[in-house]
Amino acid sequence: MDPVNVSCPICLRKFDNLQALNTHLDVEHRLNDNEDSCGSNDSKLVNDNLKKTNSSGKKVQKLKRSHWEKFQKGRSRCHACGRALDNEVSAANCRKCGKLHCRRHLPNMIKLNLFAQYDPKHGKWYNCCHDCFSKKPGYNDYGGAVDLTHEYFKIRDMKKEDKNLRILQLENRFVRLVDGLITIYKKYNGSIIYNLKMNNEMSKLERTVTPWRDDRSVIFCNVCSEPFGVLLRKHHCRLCGMIVCDDAIRNCSNQISIGYLMSAASDLPFQYDAQKDSLFDVPVSIRLCSHCVSMIFLGRKFSKDVGTPLSGIFAKYESMQNISKVIDSLLPIFEDSLNNLKSETANDAKKAPDPKNLNELTRVRHKLLRSFNLYNTLTRQLVSTEPRNHTETQLQNSIKTASAAYINEKILPLKSLPAILSPEGQKTNHDEQNGEPEVKKLSQLMFENLTIKEVKELRQELMVLKEQCYLIESTIQGYKKQRRLEEIVTLNKNLDELRSRIHTVQSKLGDNGFS
Amino acid sequence: MLQFKLVLLGDSSVGKSSIVHRFVKDTFDELRESTIGAAFLSQSITIHPNDGNEANPKDVVIKFEIWDTAGQERYKSLAPMYYRNANAALVVYDITQEDSLQKARNWVDELKNKVGDDDLVIYLLGNKVDICQETPVVETSPESNEAGNDEQKVRAISTEEAGQYAQDQGLLFREVSAKTGEGIKEIFQDIGEKLYDLKKDEFLSKQNRQINGANNGQVDIHLQRPSTNDPTSCCS
Numbered sequence: 100m101d102p103v104n105v106s107c108p109i110c111l112r113k114f115d116n117l118q119a120l121n122t123h124l125d126v127e128h129r130l131n132d133n134e135d136s137c138g139s140n141d142s143k144l145v146n147d148n149l150k151k152t153n154s155s156g157k158k159v160q161k162l163k164r165s166h167w168e169k170f171q172k173g174r175s176r177c178h179a180c181g182r183a184l185d186n187e188v189s190a191a192n193c194r195k196c197g198k199l200h201c202r203r204h205l206p207n208m209i210k211l212n213l214f215a216q217y218d219p220k221h222g223k224w225y226n227c228c229h230d231c232f233s234k235k236p237g238y239n240d241y242g243g244a245v246d247l248t249h250e251y252f253k254i255r256d257m258k259k260e261d262k263n264l265r266i267l268q269l270e271n272r273f274v275r276l277v278d279g280l281i282t283i284y285k286k287y288n289g290s291i292i293y294n295l296k297m298n299n300e301m302s303k304l305e306r307t308v309t310p311w312r313d314d315r316s317v318i319f320c321n322v323c324s325e326p327f328g329v330l331l332r333k334h335h336c337r338l339c340g341m342i343v344c345d346d347a348i349r350n351c352s353n354q355i356s357i358g359y360l361m362s363a364a365s366d367l368p369f370q371y372d373a374q375k376d377s378l379f380d381v382p383v384s385i386r387l388c389s390h391c392v393s394m395i396f397l398g399r400k401f402s403k404d405v406g407t408p409l410s411g412i413f414a415k416y417e418s419m420q421n422i423s424k425v426i427d428s429l430l431p432i433f434e435d436s437l438n439n440l441k442s443e444t445a446n447d448a449k450k451a452p453d454p455k456n457l458n459e460l461t462r463v464r465h466k467l468l469r470s471f472n473l474y475n476t477l478t479r480q481l482v483s484t485e486p487r488n489h490t491e492t493q494l495q496n497s498i499k500t501a502s503a504a505y506i507n508e509k510i511l512p513l514k515s516l517p518a519i520l521s522p523e524g525q526k527t528n529h530d531e532q533n534g535e536p537e538v539k540k541l542s543q544l545m546f547e548n549l550t551i552k553e554v555k556e557l558r559q560e561l562m563v564l565k566e567q568c569y570l571i572e573s574t575i576q577g578y579k580k581q582r583r584l585e586e587i588v589t590l591n592k593n594l595d596e597l598r599s600r601i602h603t604v605q606s607k608l609g610d611n612g613f614s
Numbered sequence: 615m616l617q618f619k620l621v622l623l624g625d626s627s628v629g630k631s632s633i634v635h636r637f638v639k640d641t642f643d644e645l646r647e648s649t650i651g652a653a654f655l656s657q658s659i660t661i662h663p664n665d666g667n668e669a670n671p672k673d674v675v676i677k678f679e680i681w682d683t684a685g686q687e688r689y690k691s692l693a694p695m696y697y698r699n700a701n702a703a704l705v706v707y708d709i710t711q712e713d714s715l716q717k718a719r720n721w722v723d724e725l726k727n728k729v730g731d732d733d734l735v736i737y738l739l740g741n742k743v744d745i746c747q748e749t750p751v752v753e754t755s756p757e758s759n760e761a762g763n764d765e766q767k768v769r770a771i772s773t774e775e776a777g778q779y780a781q782d783q784g785l786l787f788r789e790v791s792a793k794t795g796e797g798i799k800e801i802f803q804d805i806g807e808k809l810y811d812l813k814k815d816e817f818l819s820k821q822n823r824q825i826n827g828a829n830n831g832q833v834d835i836h837l838q839r840p841s842t843n844d845p846t847s848c849c850s
Contacts, residue, residue, distance in 0.1 A: 559691070567692055570653075571654070589656075593654070
């Protein structure tokens with residue numbers, strides 16, 4: 100091709116060399132997506148032609164350009180360096196934000212979809228300015244957290260489901276195996292001649308329930324990974340078919356009688372009822388590896404154990420634990436209010452502590468003392484129970500020591516309360532002022548301890564009083580309508596009396612009232 | 615007018631509310647529901663103080679503020695509020711119920727311990743005499759079958775027994791029937807007269823003071839209807 104005479108295939112303009120033609124094609128006809136520059140609209144007709152040719156051929160999808168800043172000679176400036184842009188070729192739009200930049204300030208590439216939005220998955224690479232690049236999500240978010248809880252749950256659920264399926268499979272095999280064995284046993288029951296035949300049939304059945312692993316391919320126990328040898332014999336688990344050892348200490352597999360197994364998993368749909376058919380003495384047992392045993396029976400044993408109530412010292416210990424929980428939750432509250440009171444009295448030595456705070460403090464202290472008392476009583480009961488075996492004796496001793504240590508440790512702040520009050524009392528004694536009765540009252544409050552019976556009675560009284568209050572109120576309403584004003588005076592007096600009584604009862608009850 | 619506070623006490627379902635309703639409204643309800651808390655009623659009576667040559671021939675109106683308490687154990691804590699400051703207490707028992715008298719005795723003891731006021735008039739009332747009047751004479755008629763079963767229709771507490779007790783304790787005593795109204799009016803007359811005797815001096819001095827006060831600075835209030843001639847008045 101003659102390099103001097105190249106013409107544009109679209110608009111037939113002539114160019115001096117190929118490079119000029121390429122630039123012409125890129126700029127005027129926008130043939131190159133990556134090298135697209137700001138649009139010059141001087142060849143609309145040509146563009147239209149181009150579109151036609153494109154639509155006749157394969158459709159080319161183009162990046163959105165409506166948001167691009169128009170190039171104006173002499174006026175446009177680069178948004179990065181602020182230099183005036185005088186040359187169309189040296190200026191370009193950021194493909195994302197559309198702002199004009201000089202070409203060397205569009206060094207970054209970003210993946211955009213056709214609407215000029217960041218799309219890391221399906222987008223194509225385009226130039227963009229530094230701003231857009233640094234603003235893209237994930238560029239600079241240090242310390243950002245991604246919540247993977249959902250993913251985690253998904254995986255966990257999947258694993259759980261897998262395990263459940265596995266358990267179901269093993270259970271099915273187990274039921275089939277047990278049913279089959281019992282059927283065979285019943286068939287040949289009692290006849291010694293058929294003993295061999297029976298064993299034969301049983302081992303045949305065992306192999307149909309699960310495929311046995313080939314002996315030769317396995318050199319390690321599936322559970323404990325010990326190498327098999329002359330002393331360590333190979334055995335097949337009858338449920339999973341894996342080869343395991345029967346080491347007595349490691350407990351990898353065991354021969355377990357089927358009657359016992361059936362009673363341990365009595366909820367499975369066996370053909371025979373272990374109790375009804377008295378199958379406990381059936382001398383048939385199967386070998387199970389510890390994996391399968393735990394898969395099938397561990398959950399059952401757990402739920403059974405949880406269902407049965409604790410006995411003896413364990414029940415006692417549980418209630419002790421509950422009480423210690425109460426104490427642990429109350430102690431910080433108590434210490435807080437004690438500290439408040441201390442700082443209050445430290446600031447103003449003469450001022451009597453706020454009775455409300457003191458009341459609160461007293462209340463919490465009572466609760467704590469009661470809890471300690473209960474804890475102590477329970478400990479004593481527990482220690483006095485007759486131990487059933489040596490382990491229980493040991494347990495009792497340990498619990499005794501632990502509970503003594505616990506009480507000693509926790510009761511310490513309680514002892515400091517009378518200390519904070521007694522100097523108070525001395526002070527007011529010196530003053531000989533009306534502070535003294537108040538302190539007396541406070542100390543009285545301090546040791547006024549409501550028993551459960553008293554609380555019940557007070558609650559009952561409060562309920563009755565409130566009922567009566569309501570009753571009187573409605574009577575007053577009725578009398579008001581009848582204009583019986585004299586009676587209303589009497590009733591109002593009574594109402595006041597009731598209310599003051601309610602108040603007294605409520606303050607007596609304190610926190611033990613209805614919430 | 616004199617005002618007295620009166621309280622009714624006694625075991626549940628002995629007929630306290632029935633007595634009060636017979637007195638206040640002169641009605642009797644066979645199927646009365648048990649009282650909740652304490653009900654308030656008031657009634658006035660007129661007594662004729664006939665203490666001879668006293669210079670007070672006028673009738674005296676006495677108004678009773680009656681607190682009818684509930685007999686159920688649950689409401690026991692309310693009672694002190696109502697018998698405190700009371701002028702009279704009616705302690706009611708059921709003559710067909712053996713233990714209701716014991717309850718009544720407990721109430722009397724409590725009143726004497728807690729109130730300790732000599733001015734308190736305690737009246738012991740045996741209710742439901744109508745039941746026993748019928749029993750020996752005629753067969754039980756269905757409509758009078760108030761208690762519902764036969765063994766309850768027998769008198770369990772003799773008049774002598776209760777009367778003796780009342781005498782020992784210095785109580786007023788009467789057997790009444792709220793159903794027939796027998797003796798009900800008399801109770802309140804008795805109480806009124808007794809209280810009048812006790813409070814007579816107080817009352818008279820108060821009355822005198824009122825008379826004096828009226829003489830000194832009584833304001834004469836004329837209630838006048840608005841003139842109908844006033845064109846702006848809304849009343850015509």
